[in-house]
Amino acid sequence: MRKKPADVWVYIEEGQDGFPRELCLRMIPAARQIARKKHGKVRCITVDRNIEETKGIGQPAAYAAAISRLTMTQLPAVILFAGTLHSQEIAPIVAEMIDAAFFGNCVKVNAYTRTGQTVYQQISFGGAVTVRSVCGSGQPEVAVIRPEALEDQAPEMPVCLLHVGEEQTEEAKRVKLIRMQPVEETAEMKPESADVVVAGGRGAEGERGFALIRALAGELGGAVGASRVAVDKGWISKDHLIGQSGKTVSPRLYINCGISGSVQHITGMRTAGTVISINKDPRALIFNVSDYIVVGDMFKILPPLIREIKKAKQ
């Protein structure tokens, strides 16, 4: 009889630079805790990109096939994925392939001390609902952990990576990469790790608005964020996008200017400490989740506000 599965696997993704992605490594402390309660081990799995034709594309099925083949010989109890874009594509396919119970959008994963059963805390409706659940059968479990729920730093201790080769699938063969353009790293402060974020949206109207937003962020020692509209219009790069398809931020202070507050945007900032919203529209949805609201024009309010803050700092 197969031994009752109790190991916890952590999928470690390889970044474009060839190194393990840090966000994935940050799942390891949680994985260790769960594994201890299950009397199992933690294994870090990485998939090598070894197929010439698909190099760089990462056809998710090819990665998922490699992972699920590994489960045939050593079935884990839990496979954890970090909520990166790439991992989010692979996890569902792995779950389908190995007939696992799937837990997406997890903000917390731990296990009962007595039974070793894993408990998943998932959010939905943009954070309005939290569900705590467990898997009731002996099925393997696949979970995706949201980036903001991970430890702040990857563990310092060395990690042993179990390498498996990417598995060529018929589907993967039919996709070809034509070209790729890396998104350039900037020296600017990243909103996801900043203590203060000042963000702009449609109401920033363009680069002039973002110049003011940058000035305010600079004065507060913070980073610049943006809504989808501002990114789509090309006023600021995608690195600054806050929301469901961008970064999730939890700064101590979040100031937003001219952002109406779609559900997607609110998902990305609802865990922020104090929220200050400046918007001309008195019915802006973002006001629902704001501590301080200024109904007015950001172009008129930001210059004196920057002056006042300068004064206060002296």
Place this chain on the structure above:
Amino acid sequence: MRILVCVKQVPDTLDAVFDEERGRLKRTCMPKTMNPYDRCALDAALEIKDKNENVKITVLSMGPKDADTVLKDALALGTDEAFLISDPQLEGSDVHGTVMTLTGAVRKLEDIQHDPFDLICCGERSVDGGTAYVAPALAYRLGRPFAARVMSCDPTDQGRLELVREDEDCVQWLETAFPCVVSFTKSDQPVRYPSVSGIIKAEMARIPRLNADDIYGTMPKREAASVIIRSISYHRLKKKSRIIREKDPEKAAFMLADLMRRGHLI
């Protein structure tokens, strides 16, 4: 060229999500709309139809009976036909169940028309559940190539599809063979509005319904994963806020700076 667009009906706003007295979601009285990411998928399909001849767009949704409103919206925008999968037996499907039902429905529609869909367009994720499960899993179940988070796509003269997609730290240009499944994250296209004739056509349309028997026939339905919910909690997202309504921007800025100072935010 035949395109299938999968759309989901979702609650419209953060408002009214929460029933304070009974401590649960007020799903029935929440305004509903088409999932915005699915709308991007739909816009991309309509864009292909605008630029190419002989494109037929089918729209598919799964949900309660009133989910036909999102299909009517899609018809009003210029799609050709719509189907709704609706059956009390399928209520409360988990993500696996939804994928199996959609896979079955796609096969069924392809059987009826003796022709596979060249392209299946989905939204990257829904704004309610938001797990981004369905599109990649559907591609896997159908055994078709998949590209996630596509921003724009264009059929080439060589009968392939050229795609631009975003990844964690790069933008990629890909080419894929048909048939394939693509999930969309946004479109650069301006928002489309339905024409008057489109609205009339959609109003008149009777949307055919597929039930569990149509899709699964005698095949056993896949069992849902046995997930046991231990607790559900609802958070009021709404905060008690201080509003500054001062008309004079100088004074408003001063008041805000003062509040920030007192809150030790400066």
